[in-house]
Amino acid sequence: MIDLRSLREDPETAREAQRRRNASPALVDDILAADESRRSAIASFERLRAEQKSLGKQVAAASGPEERQALLDKTREVAAQVKTFEARQTAAEAEFSRLVAQLPNLASLEAPAGGEDDFVVLEHIGTPRDFAAEGFEPLDHIELGKRLGAIDIERGAKVSGARFYYLVGVGAELELALVAMAMDQAREDGFVPMLPPALVKPRAMEGTGFLGQAAADVFHLPDDDFYLVGTSEVALAAYHADEILDADSLPRRYVAFSPCYRREAGSYGKDTRGIFRVHWFDKVEMFTYTTVEASYDEHRRLLGWEKEWFAKLELPYRVIDTAAGDLGLSAVRKFDCEAWIPTQGKYRELTSTSNCTDFQARRLNIRGRFADGVRPVATLNGTLMASARTIVALLENHQQADGSVRVPKALQPYLHGRSVLEPVDTPL
RNA sequence: GGAGGAUUCGCAUAGUGGCCUAGUGCGCACGCUUGGAAAGCGUGUUGGGUGCAAGCCCACGCGGGUUCGAAUCCCGCAUCCUCCGCCA
Helix, strand or coil, rough: CCHHHHHHHHHHHHHHHHHHHCCHHHHHHHHHHHHHHHHHHHHHHHHHHHHHHHHHHHHHHCCCCCHHHHHHHHHHHHHCCCCCCHHHHHHHHHHHHHHCCCCCCCCCCCCCCCCCCCEEEEECCCCCCHHHCCCCCCCHHHHHCCCCCCCCCHHHHHHCCCCCCCCCHHHHHHHHHHHHHHHHHHHHHECCCEECCEEEEEHHHHHHCCCHHHHHHHCCCCCCCCEECCCHHHHHHHHCCCEEEEECCCCCEEEEEEEEECCCCHHHCCCCCCCCCCCCEEEEEEEECHHHHHHHHHHHHHHHHHHHHHHHHHCCEEECCCCCCHHCCCCCEEEEEEECCCCEEEEEEEEEECCCCHHHHHHHHHHHCCCCCEECCCCEEEEEEEEEHHHHHHHHHHEEECEEEEEHHHHHHHHHHHEEECCCCCCC
């Protein structure tokens, strides 16, 4: 949720932010109206409640039975009214919360206005290989995965259905190597390593903004009311819920490895081949708690660490500034790093970093104790390594004419010094 | 899964219907004292809502209920601890 005071004082900024997201500015006015009736309900209730309390004290101090009885009669009446107005206040607050939960964070003025296709390319780094000049047709990751004995999609479908896979042999080793390398990088940069739960309660999901429009994309276990996280961001943000962090302890940086589960409800027919879009993958995620003021620089820093990662993997990629309409509910701005996928002839998202300012922190009640008082902190997240897609990009970009795959130098120590992954005798 | 116990201010605790406007100790901050420190003494020390403000209201794990009045009584739930059972 966003800061109410600023919403009241300057509703036009919020309306404009809604327009930039292609969302309804009327929601802002509905919220302000609900806030109005909520506050008047609070005032009425509190006035009655104060009267009730003072009468209650007079009852205790009453001098005789008649005086006492008279006070009791009067008080009974007030007590009934208090109950009525309390219900009215509860209802007004519920309506207010319902509306305010729908309002996304105010998109940054620097984020391009518009929808999914209105992103701005910030830079290109590296050059896609010219396979024609090298004299061979690149194979896709499905074929490469089979030949290396690394990715078993057929059996994934047999056991778990569409959008599931097994990483086998060198494929499994490759993921573990990538995870170890990513965790090492982040740890060296000062992140505290974490292994968080992948099942969370509704509060954590709601607080990170995944139960609004994004709810259809989330797996839910109704018998136990658990959600499967789509990213460890959820567990990392909720980690400090209801806490007041010392200003000295900021920024706090965590890096988590966890499985990620996504229903991919809105993407039927998209990326149906291979393991580019799957119901489960593993991810190494960076997460920062800091101040709102420091969040903008921190966002650039997270992007910098992602770029460092791409450089180590020697992948050609571009960085885009996501348009306001394509931001998640919580984010004010988002940068994606998109790797070149040779057989698709396109750049595709591998990592993503969002600045959520104090939006998630307000919902999860995470504050900092500063010299001038207690205020919500800012939260930011950034992917370091999303396993399935990273493997796709690595195999396709570093494949060689004989069907083997070159291992980038930085990754070699994590694969016991291997510099090439060779096809196996019996492909999958 | 079963049986008991617990949950109060950063920590430890007191509190069994109105004297709780939640006390005390520790810790922390500031001051006095001192050559400096410790000790001692004194003062302060949760958060939220609402209001221009004074103030008022809320919160004793969470949600209901009883009552004129609930930290206190009743019901439900959650979490933690102990024991039993099962288990990677």
